[in-house]
Amino acid sequence: MKTIQTRFGEVEYDPSNIINFPEGLIGLDQLKHFLVMPNNNEGPLFWIQSVDDPAFAFVVTDPTNFFLDYLVVPNEDERKKLQINENGTCFTLAIVSISPKKEITLNLSGPLLYTPDTNRGLQVVIEDARYDTQTPLPKIEKP
Numbered sequence: 001m002k003t004i005q006t007r008f009g010e011v012e013y014d015p016s017n018i019i020n021f022p023e024g025l026i027g028l029d030q031l032k033h034f035l036v037m038p039n040n041n042e043g044p045l046f047w048i049q050s051v052d053d054p055a056f057a058f059v060v061t062d063p064t065n066f067f068l069d070y071l072v073v074p075n076e077d078e079r080k081k082l083q084i085n086e087n088g089t090c091f092t093l094a095i096v097s098i099s100p101k102k103e104i105t106l107n108l109s110g111p112l113l114y115t116p117d118t119n120r121g122l123q124v125v126i127e128d129a130r131y132d133t134q135t136p137l138p139k140i141e142k143p
Helices: 076-082
Strands: 002-006 009-013 033-037 045-050 057-061 091-098 104-106 112-115 120-123
Touching: 009 033, 076 112, 076 120
Parallel strands: none
Antiparallel strands: 002 009, 033 045, 045 057, 057 091, 091 104, 091 112, 112 120
């Protein structure tokens, strides 16, 4: 077991549980190793904590909790980077942001692909006009 000092306090972790992002994150290519940190509140949000720089932690979620038709299928090159075959398990996560006006958005144009089979992750760019780096959550219609 190892420990790091984070905004959550001292965190003990098993190095075999680290998610490896060999290419880092877009704009933060030096951040390659992350831990999954549960959220203290019930719900669909959780944290990924950088091991490389403990000052960085991101709230993430499964975007299909909010956008039922959102689907990202890794292409052949992405599967090679994730070290999975075309039938390998791959999850899509979106980084969550909260604006100064307390509006919650998801980065749907730069999702994170994660495969538990190899503990590897990859941030990809999706070119779809419906999605951007700050896609607002859908409005809930009141009856």
